[in-house]
Amino acid sequence: MSWAVVYGLQAGMVGVGLLALYFALSIPTLLCLATLGMLYYGYTKARRKAAGTLPLDDKTVLITGCDTGIGHALAKYLHERGCHVIATVFRPEGQGATALRDVKSERMTVLPLDVSSDDSVAECLRHVKGICANSGLWGVVNNAGHNFVGDVELTTMRQYLLVANINIYGMVKTTRAFLPLLRQTRGRIVNVTSIKGQISRPLNAAYNITKYGGETFSEITRMEMRQFGVKVSIIEPGHFGGVTGCINKDGIARIRREFDEMWAEASDEVKEVFSRDHFDKIMSEIEADAGRSHPTLTPVVKAISDALFSGDPDYRYIVDGSNQLLDKDPMLVRVKPFLSDRLFDALVSYFYL
Incomplete structure (x- = not known):
């Protein structure tokens, strides 16, 4: 069968579909x-x-990844509203941890936690049991994460495993x-995944694998915990990278080091395909994209707070970011159910390739 016939049938399907839509509406x-x-x-409503x-005011919430970004902002936000916050940090002597300790409040506890380490998680649990002996632990916000950019073939296996151990297995261990x-x-x-947990993009294989995994893990945990009255929500932030550690100044420097690695x-064969200019x-694209980020983390923090304290929280919170008219990834996620796979891939490629 010639391609002319294929294209003719394709045009026919589109035409009949448009006619059906015209007469239906x-x-x-x-x-x-x-x-x-x-x-x-x-x-x-x-x-x-x-x-x-x-x-x-009678609730205690543990948050992972409070050194910077969403976790840091959320710890301060909940504390200001009377919640007892257990803010866990990867760098106990870092600026983020110091800023939280400087709050000097009985309702702000700062603990070290490396979510990729079994021993660190066990030690953190021991401390939390002592803190929550009377009040109990109301919530866990799995926010700790590692943003990553890289082609499927160029990303090293060490990098794949590093991202997975933090983003997905860290969430599993803590939960x-x-x-x-x-x-x-x-x-x-409350599990902070990403809008990339629902949309696959070029250069995001190592990261997206973990975010899709976080979505699945969250949904299964929610179904299994329903019988115990424990509610599980997913937070999917859009473009807030410029106000987190993802693509701010420090994040861009880290990405450069990962590219060097x-x-x-x-291999020589791979270097023949991908030049260093790649x-x-x-x-250049990442640096330009940082300027299109939403200017604050307020929408994400409020969504997490709602998931923690609403009498009827949503299962999933898509949080639009960006300072543009539309945040592309949330927009693509919303139209995806109405498009064929081929058309959707073409749309993603148009935006990101």
């Missing part, structure tokens, strides 16, 4: 759809209002360790 149909949309909006908000305490309070687990370990081009 009559005025009564549009009115019904608009009414349905308004009813659903009213229903969700009424449901959330009826569920109310739980008090914060498993603290579940007994959360069952006692019928509390909350990739190039040093690349990394420079990616860095």
Whole structure:
């Protein structure tokens, strides 16, 4: 069969589809759809209002990854609203940990935690049990993560494993360790994944693998914990990279070091395909993208707070970022169910290749 026939059939499918849409969208149909949309909006607002908000002042919440970014901002936000915060940090003597200790409050506890280390998780659990002996542990926010950029072929296996040990297995270790305490309070687990947990992008294989894994792990944990009254929510931030450690000044410097490691370990055959300029081009795009980030972390922090303290939290919070009219990744996730795989891949390629 010739390609002319294939293209002709393709055009025919598009044409018939457009005709079907034209005839289906009559005025009564549009009115019904608009009414349905308004009813659903009213229903969700009424449901959330009826569920109310739980008090914060008698709750203790543990947050991972509070050195910088979302974790650091969330620790301060919850503390200011009366919550007892256990802020865990990877660098106990770093600037982020010091700033949190400088709050000098009985409701702010700073503990070291390397989520990729079994011993570190066990030691943190021991401290938390002592802190929560009377109040119990209400929530765990799995926020610790490692952003990563790199081609499938250039990313080293050490880098793949490093990202996975933090982003997905760190989440698993922390959740498993603290579940007994959360069952006692019928509390909350909030897992910060990424909008990239629903959309695959070039140069993000090592990172996206872990974020898709975080989505699946969260959904299964939610179903298994329902019988114990423990609720699990997923937070999917869009483009906030410029105000986190992902692609700020320090993040960009780290990415450069990771690119140097990739190039040093690349085989001669791979170096013939990817020139050293390939990394420079990616860095230019990352630096430009940093300027398109949302200017604050407030939308993400508020979404996490809602997941922790709403009487009826959502299963999934897509949090639009970017300082542009549209945040591309959340937009793509929302249209994906209505597009074929080929068309969706073409759309992603248009934006990112």
